[in-house]
Amino acid sequence: MADTQTATDHSQDQFLKEVLGLFALEGLELVGQIRAALDELGKHSDPRRHAKLYESMVRGLTTLGGSAATVGLLDIEKLPFALVALVQRMQDLGTAWSTDQVAVLRRSLDAIATxxxxxxxxxxxxxxxxxxxxxxxxxxxxxxxxxxxxxKAQSGAKGDAGPAAATPTRPASVIDTLRNLQKNKVEGGATRHILDTVIERACAQSGGHAIRVEPRAIRSILRELDALDEWFLVEVQRRIPTLVGGFSEIMAGNYSEEEVERLLQEVCRLHEAAQNVQATAIMQFLQGLNTFVTIVTQKRMQVRTERLQAVAGRISMFARMVQHWVTLGQNERASIEHALQSAGLALN
Structure with missing residues (x-):
């Protein structure tokens, strides 16, 4: 009995190592991509190329932070999301960002990689x-x-010029309003970072010129995100019965190689769908499920009944998890629309 328990504990440890190993591979690849984009930033003067590089860095940082959150690595979650604000500030400054800002970004990436x-x-x-x-x-x-x-300013300081003319106040732009919403959002709680995504896409579409972003562009992005979420929810609802049924066979020990392959294919298709909508937490769950099923079935490991039941419970709640994720996105998009309308920037 003790030997069986030891083997089971070993399989659990192996599963956790597999999950962390997958995260490490993804995480180091993302850090490498962010570093490459940062290196390339100083080699190009084209604003449109700059916009794509900034978008790549922000996307990499948010993906890295989200992935770390799903495996409980709090430090590796916090720092990438903090760096998003720095990268966005550098983008706002155009070519006026400083070497100190780049140095801070590089040191932070080194700390994450370590x-x-x-x-x-x-x-x-x-x-x-x-x-x-x-x-x-x-x-x-x-x-x-x-x-x-x-x-001219120096002459004015000497009294050669007349009274300084008042600088007219420029009305808040769409991106200004969204940036303010970003700064004032309450920390903590679940978030899909929809606001970050909207700002990234809007700036990229405008060739890096934030001042040119129009309310209708934001409306188009929000509607596109709505449609993607709806598609993803339908895709999950269509595939969840196969997922539940396939894992039930594994729990019962009555499975063939064909049934396992069919289950893994469904997990893979759902992972691809989650990737299309940048559902990082859901992707990580599916990746972990893929690893778990592969280890249990290929190596014929004995797993405690409670462990199998826990995984089965999460699978049975998968559709509700996705529905919650979709609802969270709807609420965040509604907040964005409300903020713009309150600032007099109608989306119609």
Missing amino acids: AIQGLSQGGSGVIADLPRILEQTKEAAQAQPQTATTG
């Missing part, structure tokens, strides 16, 4: 000196560009 690499050696994913790194990141994200003093 924590991820440590997972393979039994590390806990803790980032050394995280509070200081977060503070440096916050300061860099709030840095103001240095502007040269013009000759």
